[in-house]
Amino acid sequence: MTSIKQNSAPSTSFAWIVTITSLAFIIAQLDVSIVNIALPQIVQTYKADISMLQWVVDAYTLAFAVLMLSAGSLSDLLGAKRIFQLGMCIFGIASLGCGFAPNAGSLIGFRVLQGVGAATMIPSSLAILNQAFAHQPATRTRAIGLWTATGSAAIAxxxxxxxxxxxxxxxxFIFLVNVPLCIAGLLLSFRLQQTDMAKVKKKFDFAGQIAWMLSITTLIASIIEWPQLGLSHPLIYGSLIFSGVTFLLFLAIENKVTAPMLPLHLFKSATFNVLLLLGAILNWAYYGTVFILSLYLQNVLHYPSLHAGFAFLPLTLGFVISNLLSGRIINKFGIRIPILTGLVLFAAGFAGLFIAQADTPYWQLFLPFLVIPMGMGLAVPSMTNGILSSTDKALSGTASAVLNTVRQAAGAIGVAVSGAMAAGNTASLLQAIYTCAAIAILLSILLYTLNFKYLKNSGMSK
Structure with missing residues (x-):
């Protein structure tokens, strides 16, 4: 199939393209974290337990993760603009359903549909940015930095x-507020240029998608239900075994089919793999910790919802400050320096969480709440630029999908693991904070070592 003609310099303005694509990222990322503050109210409405709360959070990130690869592939095949608009429609309808859900089961179902919409919007929005500024590396770096900043600020x-x-x-109303935003995004997107489509018409990889979906879904489900049923329960160990087998089947399928959903040749690059690992660990630690801290602020420190919400203000400030600085730092020093600096800050912020007690004053939590997202905000734009700059433009949707799939799957697993550790009384919740912090610090040290080695050798640092 012949690709749609695309000029090297887009006729649509820089500000317009960044605004529309960033709006999609804001909507998708907002719904990752906005629900955390409503968990106590959802418990009261539906009489839900912690397992149900984990599903309310993870149903979204799980669908987000399992469908992102397919959405990225469709973005390359059909054009990112079309897939972007489809995602906006799905997300708006799902948000309306969440707002009026009569029971916990229907809420979880509509959260899944929200995840479908998010999975459709995110790789296509990043593909739009990458293709629009493919011949302007400095402008692309700036655009991705702003795109990342808005998403990071939204999640915080x-x-x-x-x-x-x-x-x-x-x-x-945390869900209903999305509806007018989706309508606005859909209407504004018609001004975007149609994006490049794959030059060769490929068949959609249904077998790969099904194998991937079964693998990641059963893995996260078994982690969520583990505390209630125990590892010895047939459903738990059976699901873990099934997840492993289907993952191996997924790899076999992707290695054999002519048009894989996940091109395995992308993983021949050590730099690509290290950057993916970076994204996975950052999301695992951050998503899981925010889930625990939301419960900690409201159930242990007994903050009202409004106070607990504003307690997370330093997270927003940290992301905004570091993301806005990251573009300049990348253009001056390359991606290696901001990633290494970000990892140091990330680990230092988690070290500060060891002061958390049943009566800790908020001012003592302010600094770690600020430093953790500052580190993440420095590292993520560099990671995204590194992934996209190492990938052919025609596969930008797939590359974006691989990165975001890994990040969202890791985030869902982080919520599942941290929720399992936090189940119980105040002591269990505090111990979960300490354990997550310790693991995050150790993994940050590992990431620092790997990125220091492979980014230096790859020539991607200045």
């Missing part, structure tokens, strides 16, 4: 926005 601002909406009305 989620608890604040949620706290305000709950205080003013009800937890249901």
């Amino acid at each position: 601002a989620g608890p604040i926005v949620g706290g305000i909406l709950i205080e003013l009305s009800s937890w249901r």
Whole structure:
């Protein structure tokens, strides 16, 4: 199939392209974290236990993760603009369903549909950016930095926005607020140019998608239900075995089919693999910790929803500050320096969480709440630029999908693992914070070593 003609310099303005694509990232990332602040209210409405709460959070990130690869592939095949608009429609409809969900089961179902919409929007939005500025590396770096900054700020601002909406009305409005945003994004997107499509028409990889979906879904489900059923329960160890087998089947399928959903040749690059590992660990630690801290602030320190929401304000500030600085740092020093600096800050912020107690004053938590996202905000734009700059433009949607799939799957696993550790009384919750912090620090040290070695040898640092 002949690709649609695309000029090297887009006729649509820089600001317009960044604004529309960033709006999609804001909507998707906001719903990762905004629900955390509403967990106590959802418990009261539906009489839910912690396992149900984990599903409310993870149903979204799980669907987000398992469908991202397919969405990225479709973005390359059909054009990113079309897939972007489809995602906006799906997300708006799903958000409306979440806002009026009559029971916990339907809420979880509509959260899954939200994840489908998010999985459709994110790789296509990043592909739009990458293709629009493919011949302008400095401009692309700036655009990706701004795109990442808005998404990072949104995920950090989620608890604040949620706290305000709950205080003013009800937890249901944390979902209904998405509807006008999706309508606005859909209408604005018609001004975008149609994006490049794959030059060769490929068949959609249904077998690979099904194998991947079964593998990651059963893995996360077994982790969530582990505390209630125990490892010796047939459903738990059976699901873990099934997850492993289907993952191996997925790799076999991708290695054999002519048009794989996940091109395995991408993983021949050590730099690509190290950057993916970086994204996975950052999301695992951050998502899991925010889930625990939301419960800690409201169930242990007994903050009202509004106060708990504003307690996360330093997370928003940290992301915004570091993301806005990252573009300049990348253009001056390359990607290696901001990644290594970000990892040091990330680990230092988690070290500060060891002060958390049942009566810790908020001012002592302020600094770690600020430093953790500052480190992540420095590292993520560099990681994204490194992934995209090492990939052919025609596969930008797939590369974006691989990165975001790994990150979202890791985030879902982080929530599942941290929720399993936090189940129980105050002591269990505090111990979960300490354990997550210790693991995050150790993994940050590992990542520092790997990135120092492979980014230096890859020539991707200045």
